Amino acid sequence: MKPIQIGLLGLGTVGKGTYDVLIRNQAEIQRRTGRVLVISMVADLDVDRVKSVVDPNCEVVADAFKVITNPDIDIVIELIGGVGTARELVMAAMAAGKHVVTANKALLAVHGAEILAAAELHSVMLGFEASVAGGIPIIKSLREGLTANKIHWIAGIINGTTNFILTQMREKELSFETVLKEAQALGYAEADPSFDIKGVDAAHKCSIMSAIAFGIPMPFSDAYIEGIEQLQSEDIAFAEQLGYRIKLLGISKQTDQGIELRVHPCLVSEKTLLANVEGAMNAVMVKADAVGTTLYYGKGAGGEPTASAVIADIVDMARLLASQVDARVPYMGFHASAMVNTPILSINDVVTCYYLRLGVADQAGVLASVTGVLADHDISIDAMLQQPAAIGQDRTELIILTHSAKEHVMNEAIAKIQLLPTVLVPVIRIRKEDLN
């Protein structure tokens, strides 16, 4: 059979990784695929740079539409990123009958409904394993590996930048601002890191996993998103004293009332594997009814790890390209006609546990008044830590871990606690997940 011809849009870090891995592991991949895979065309604005790094037989163009309209191209890989040009190109490629592989989580999270409909309409395959957690085959695991299960929840460390920052803050006892600068210098954080540190990138990825896990339309617009930029190193240290680490988790959970979808900093027991996922690594935990808890761990970003996922999608397509009939796995694991519009819960209705840090007056009766408010709201206490006041200080730190409570009830309790005259500064509140 003739080689499968691939057109690559965007030769940045992931594009170069994909190009390199496909050539380096050509023999291995051919043994697995039964077909030869060739990147025969690359579109990139910097034509000269690209020409200097790719094979002379590979055509390099500045105009991505030349790749899309080339009748010899079977599969188009979109690695441009963003939701503007990338969206146009992906839609045009599918309209031209090309199968599409993309690593673009923002595109899928924001325009997923439109893109999946177009793939269905034009009967093309769409691969996006690389859009979540880099090289970890989590999309495949959810879409094909766990098909027997009713999935209860997923919880993931799915943003390497923020996990790197949180790890450094804990290990070196440094502030968020200091570590962010370091991360930027080391290339672990972008010059404009807001998508990462504000949790938006994690929310994109969590939305994609949520749609696949539960068979619902892409729920990104209903996600609750909170980043790590307000996190103080004191809280990381206090959490550690109590046996917890603070992680930025993307959580989606099926409840009787609806689906929770939220990204926020979260205390996780140091005894769990998830708490021990450090640095820029990613991991996704999945709780399902038959299989129980499974966890998937690996590099969530970088040229070759992401290329690994891009190429896995291409190999899947190549294995199916001989087929005349529809033997494909549905894009989102569930058939389009079987999607269910389960509502996404407001964060106010989410039930979780909490870490509270209170700067209180160092005097009798403080504890009684604080715990009294919690008791009034039916919130019970799991653990407590009282720091001795520093010499000459009349303020002390009171840390409370609570059992589970509804978010809006906790917010009401905190508002009342805040009004106590002995509570001197704004209450710090971080959520805590039991993951069991």
Next chain:
Amino acid sequence: MKPIQIGLLGLGTVGKGTYDVLIRNQAEIQRRTGRVLVISMVADLDVDRVKSVVDPNCEVVADAFKVITNPDIDIVIELIGGVGTARELVMAAMAAGKHVVTANKALLAVHGAEILAAAELHSVMLGFEASVAGGIPIIKSLREGLTANKIHWIAGIINGTTNFILTQMREKELSFETVLKEAQALGYAEADPSFDIKGVDAAHKCSIMSAIAFGIPMPFSDAYIEGIEQLQSEDIAFAEQLGYRIKLLGISKQTDQGIELRVHPCLVSEKTLLANVEGAMNAVMVKADAVGTTLYYGKGAGGEPTASAVIADIVDMARLLASQVDARVPYMGFHASAMVNTPILSINDVVTCYYLRLGVADQAGVLASVTGVLADHDISIDAMLQQPAAIGQDRTELIILTHSAKEHVMNEAIAKIQLLPTVLVPVIRIRKEDLN
């Protein structure tokens, strides 16, 4: 389309789990598959017991061949176990044109070549996700998720019984014999536990993963296998003092000389995720060139976790059953014609690190003579721990962690050390893996 009809051979723990999960999650699975899946026939010697637990519409027979020869059955699930009857039934089912799903690792490891050839010959699909690590989709990850990669090595905790025993030995400081009895009482170990504790079960699973990772014929007969039955709790404690846990690992590694395939107890740094996989849980670590290190964690046994993998295979088949052409993933990830006969290395040629425990005379010059022998064999020392001799004792324990050495060189060095007059008892030697 008409329902896909499934025949189940053997309604034990996994069979019952499969039956229950398919009914309980019928709606969810149908939304994913686009087809209705029905277990319409069960073969089990205990017909009465089975009839009392399955739906009256499900035909129950004692003779498994009645299932195999039923023209309405599309897929046969073999859950009988063992390599005798199970082999006959699987071969007969495939000859009758049935697609087969099995959880039988022994069958695949021992008769894999014959079974894969029959599947190829009769053009049927063969699913065996459940044969390795229960519900963890590790076969799918290796066969489809990591297809871009040249795999360097896999290292797995793939036997829950032994991991449960090792965890209990460490946590409760008990002997192997005591914990084994406890595990048997709790149902974590079989009445005849030898397949588990001697490492044979892990070797079956590791051989299957090795064949898929490297595209080689089933290598089980060349596996090096060492169990945990000789392991002493002292060594678990000493390892812990040095920052390590002892795990029974299944390791397969591609080297320039050939492929390592071995199962044995192994020190693993407590800082790794693998070391923190405790109790009956399983985990497989995979190191590959593009993606780097990934890890897959979950329940490795039990009715419903294993059923999760069995059903995932059925859903994969159901998704492909409409197809008239060969769009299947090759059974072993690589196409049969692309298998390579890379030799499996003798354990003598394996390079690894070592933990040595020496009972030595408590006198001057002992350390110099021991380390002298190691130096003569070019074996360098990574860490050392000398226990003070107990009062009234003239014998002390000397623990040495070495850097990497070839197994036969280490064996020669140990033989020389054993001859030293100051070395009073047989040297304990446990391998240690860096996993990096």
